[in-house]
Amino acid sequence: MLLILFPVFGQLWGQNVVRYRLEARMNGITTLWNGDTLNFWGFNIYNEEGGTPVLPGPTIECNEGDSVVISLKNESLEAHTIHLHGLDVDQANDGVPSTSFYVQPGEIGTYSFLATHAGNYLYHCHVGTVLHLQMGMYGAVIVRAANGVNQAYTGGPSYSYDKMWLTNEVAKAWHDDYTAITNMSAYAPDYFHVNGKSKQQIWNDSSISVLDGVVGDTILVRLKNMGYGINRYIFPPGLFPTQVMSDGRPLPSPVISDTVDVYPGERFGVLLYAKQALMDSVRVQFIRMYRDQLWGEEMIPFNISAASYIEKVDKRFKVYPNPFNQFVFLGASFSGSYRIYSVSGTLLEKGILNDSVILVPEKNIKGVFLLVLEDADGNIYTEKLLRY
């Protein structure tokens, strides 16, 4: 009865209710980077035609202030749960079977919570956690800022777009025959996953890599460690990695560091500022806890281009005259910030615009410029300018 009433009350209180129907299955098969197959257990979104689990599980997304209701149908022969890692849920919805409930084979369990704080969270099965999590029963929860705006947290710094990097190691021997495991502490992973992928699977995946970034982008990366070792992220020069949040809360003050260590279960929100063109990679090292032993390493490509601004021109504003000599007028009033770049990506000028219609870019340079306007919601408009 409670489970039925909760969403109704939610709507009465004016809250948006976000629902997910997940299924748990133990018959997943995925392909590793070298072509080998990996058997796994996991979750999928309910589908009338039946489903197959995905690795990692479906990402649960909502906005701060939403009510979230997740139902889990168990389509396997063992019990499972969903533990919402880092979220402020009550004990009944915590997914720890001894203090809440098991979802037995064939049954449906329902978890609900109020997304009170924008941030980065995780979920995983809490039945025989060490085994079930390693077998693939995990996924991410992203609580976006209120109203879904592109801010790291409500009222926090804005970003152009975000990426999530959810890591786990894979000990393939466990997946080949989990009944043969005699000593779980002899965990020896041999594959290293970012969003369930490795090596060239990552390089070609634009949901993980930044393949067509442009100078001026601000990218929020959501680092989430679902493995049993430390993740050490080493960012290339030119991205100014700035940690702004940790474990679902804003940091009291931002931390700028080229290296970020993420321990098991931890989550960090890191802003990357693409201030110059670059073609490089973020290194992710997988390190054994307490031993300082490097298990493995993955590369996440980062291509930031200056020139591709020209192809991405968004003519939201009518700019005139263009070509210009000294002044540029916008066809409509605009509140926000502006930046002017040379075609090579050098920032020439920036400032705040407020209902202003006149820009005076740096004088004495002729040729092509890029004008970038960013409004208060983080929407970015670009326009190519030509000075004669």
Ligand SMILES: [Cu+2]
């Ligand atoms: Cu499970």
